[in-house]
Amino acid sequence: MALGKQAKLLTKQQMDAFYLSLELTRNPSRNRLIFLLSVKAGLRAKEIAGLTWGMVLSASGDLEDNISLENTASKGNSGRLIPINKQLRLELASQLNAIRSKATLHELRDRRIVRTQRRIQTTPQVIVNMFKGWYKKAGLMGCSSHSGRRTFITNAAKKISTVGGSLRDVQWLAGHSSLQTTQRYIDGESDARRKVVDLV
Template sequence: MALGKQAKTLNSSQQKAVLNYLQSTRSPVRNKVIFLLSLKAGLRAKEISQLTWRMITTSSGEISDCISLTNSASKGSSGGVIWLNSDLSIALHELWSLSWQLEENDYVITSERRGNMSAQAIVNIFSNWYKQMGFEGCSSHSGRRTFITNAARKISTVGGSMRDVQMLARHSSLLMTQRYIESDVDAMKRVVQLI
């Protein structure tokens, strides 16, 4: 994917604006979960559409501290464990409490008719939100790129490395992970002054 064709990342004010906008939609809790699955867990549209409650609940039926994403729900064989951000965990608890007669095999994200949504439907939802907000160049992949970029910028503060970011992104190569990371001109200016 050429650099000019990549989805744009979302800055913190854009993230807040989207969360505020979603409160006024027909399914605010579900839509918040969709957005946070992308932004705070780095899930792709297909993964959001294929996520089941079994992948995020414990054997006792409680929301887990991680997503156990199966290969069948991911791109290729890129399933794995994704740790839950606290904001995403809260939103999932809220969605779980609003859902009635759920089975653990049920999809987390459903349409108003309770059927699961296709990956294309998730792509379309993101496209519509960003169009409504005037965010040009943003797509369903913007949250994922933002997640990977933010993880790369913060991983050294918790003793991690780029290999850990690669594992969070569930990429087979570090080179692919590096292609997702947005550069930061201000950070480059500051680091040069430290040299």
């Protein structure tokens, strides 16, 4: 994504309202999952489209604690381990329970998590178009398929120090090859900058 014109960030209120609004779409469970993969795991459209069940399941077929995003699904060689957020885990479990009886574990591993009604897999452009339509209908102007990812990265950067981490950890979660790229994604606040100088 060109960072000259960055996707708009989502506030907590906007995220909650948007998540609920997806209940009115044609395939609410799938669409909620797509949104959470963006805003709670920071995945790109390409990564959402390329994610398979094998990347989130253990050898016994249970949900893992992390998404093992492989290079085949990521941008360049930015495959990585992403801890699964609690809300995202519930949505993944719901989807898994709905399809588990329809395929063997071996078949399930290669199956794309996000599918359309007509195809067994989808493309990054379809994901981009979905977000564009959803955000437009919700009146969230300036938002795109990258808004959830940028919101995830910004929120992670703001909170990482509270769990003993650093911006390097956020860089890893984002799958960025350089820290500078991660920094450009983050939306800073002048109020926070004023407060932090009194803490150092």
